[in-house]
Amino acid sequence: MTDLTALTIADLRDGYAAKSFSAREVTDAYLGAIEAKNERLNAYIVTTAEQAREMAGASDKAIAAGTARPLEGVPLGIKDLYATKGVHTQACSHILDGFKPPYESTVTQNLWDDGAVMLGKLNMDEFAMGSSNETSYYGAVVNPVSETEDLVPGGSSGGSAAAVAANMCAAATASDTGGSIRQPAALTGTVGIKPTYGRCSRWGMVAFASSLDQAGPITRTVRDAAIMLRSMASSDAKDTTCVDMPVPDYEAAVGKSIKGMKIGIPREYRMDGMSDEIDALWKEGAERLRDAGAEIVDISLPHTKYALPAYYIVAPAEASSNLARYDGVRYGLRVDGENITDMYERTRAAGFGDEVQRRIMIGTYVLSAGFYDAYYTRAQKVRTLIKQDFERAYADGIDCILTPATPSAAFPIGDVSKQEDPVAMYLNDVFTVTVNMAGLPGIAVPAGVDAKGLPLGLQLIGKPFGEEDLFRVGAVL
Template sequence: GGSSGGSAASVAAHIVAGATGTDTGGSIRQPASFTGIVGIKPTYGRCSRWGIVAFASSLDQAGPIARTTRDAAILMRSMAGHDPKDTTSVDIAVPDYEAAIGKSVKGMKIGIPKEYRLDGMPAEIEKLWSEGAQWLKAAGAELVEVSLPHTKYALPAYYIVAPAEASSNLARYDGVRYGLRDPGKNIIEMYENTRADGFGDEVRRRVLIGTYVLSAGYYDASYLRAQKVRTLIKKDFEDCFAKGVNAILTPATPSAAFGIGEKGGADPVEMYLNDIFTVTVNMAGLPGIAVPAGKDSQGLPLGLQLIGRPFDEETLFSLGEVIEQAAGRFTAPKWW
């Protein structure tokens, strides 16, 4: 489900009690959703990214993955805070996230965005979303329909901004200073051989896309335009929160986990579409949590996502706990 799939799988399989992950467009929330556990992408700047291999620096955010909302809150308390080694790290006080678990959500306004109702969305995802909304309503929250009109542009804008930053960030892995080095008859050939060997197909594809959109003649038409769209996406959320909405409820993924090699073989865009519900959160720098909420017809876990105001992860933990208590838990039984 994303680059933190290993972290999520090890937590779900009871190999570890919790793990750190990184989320650029959903790589904490999607694997958590697929494995029936909790993953939170904190607000941009809330947790230090120092020591993490940079993918897209304006989108990347570290966060915890755990089997319960409470465990995620405990981990988050330890991870959050200012780090002088990370220039994007924000210096504001870290609340006691665990204290938010079990807090009343009575009177909170929960936005249901109409733009997230996609054509061809599986009926079980629609049903799960509706159930989640009813659980929050039963706990005293108020449901309101909201509009995030620029959502439809989020995926194409993301797949311009993220690869552009990736091509710039990954330029440093040239085989001279780090890791793998393939020989060549001259320095240029050595660079080319090393980077071809050291990066997988998808990484190479993103580096190529990113280099292309940053090139002369395409920068204004692609990258600059995508950044303007990003500003509009962020404003959509700001407008919702200005109307008193405390959090927004959406599905976490458009399907349950799919088989290895099942998607994106001939058409990588098929795989990219899986990010449809998660990328807006990174584009806007907001916190988002994925909480297990049910199973599909094959018994595979499905998750719901809650999107919060900047630096208001506490509300997400309170609301996430309501869903977790109503839905129950879905982690695999111990297998050893």
């Protein structure tokens, strides 16, 4: 008998059209998988079984009537960053304790409008701040790629990546501020695309760093990522940073030849300390693309080395501003105090985890009088230089850029070297933050395994709104 949870979105679409199975059967299979696997993996923090079955029933009626929509009957996991009406939405933080929004995010509403089914809310690093999914108030997520060792799935979208890799949903929503889609995708052997800034609405997403955050999907295949992104992307009058332009048929790009395309290999990404396995995988990926007819070109992105330090000024600064709204007055956690100032302090001290507090403190410092120009303004200037590096490469005829996605494979949960040194943890984003700083699209695809058999991924970086090229080249990889 076919394992319904092993089918891709494209497979489900074909199966529904052929009446091979029902949406209710598929949804029940996924709910069974969650029940069987989630105790160990901790990918879901809330399941919405009753709602999922109702949505699946509506999908079965639409399929029977011949009015199936693009994601009809496709069961999805939703990252806890997205507002879901009447359903737990806490960004995996204690400070939003008990919050159930009276509204739906634009991205999730787009998915429901296209017929998707919600299985539940997925674990993540608190307020999307982390690279290992260990900062969640609900505990760490376990990477399903190993049955014998508890490894991190990456972060902040660790729950999304783990759920997709473990066949606990057909696909998942995720978000990416400095690599939070691409890094966990690489560590779990899944596909994750961070689209161009402004391609998907941020309305109804809990904000971390507003000029960097972007919604995107994590899926099992490049084709599925293309299908998901077409439904997630839209214009939105409620988000002034969201572009008003048509959404292409991304799936049409999958399977197209890449003959004649120019793929850039940036020499600055070959960094000190990079493992031989990652370097060999990168070279192998370039050879694969060359064999498929692409031209491989050596390029320079000279300001790459400044991207990570600049990112860890800009992102905490914006986080400090965004998280000022959580004060215990209107919603979420409230810890009473002797006066209102004492209540604010007690609430925020109890509600925010260590990593979130660390980033708020860094952000408040770099925005303070006397340091704003020395740090924040300078970091924004560096950001412009990083963006100009990419613009020059694309002006020289480069179609997209190939880089590693992560500096290593998945590492153990509780890795002391990273727990005791936050900078060592931040280095996991070294290959991904440039994309967010420049507002570009990037995709991570599974490309190989290390000596232990753990997944390794490669990253492709595209031109602004060049997602079609990423799907085209990513499918070849």
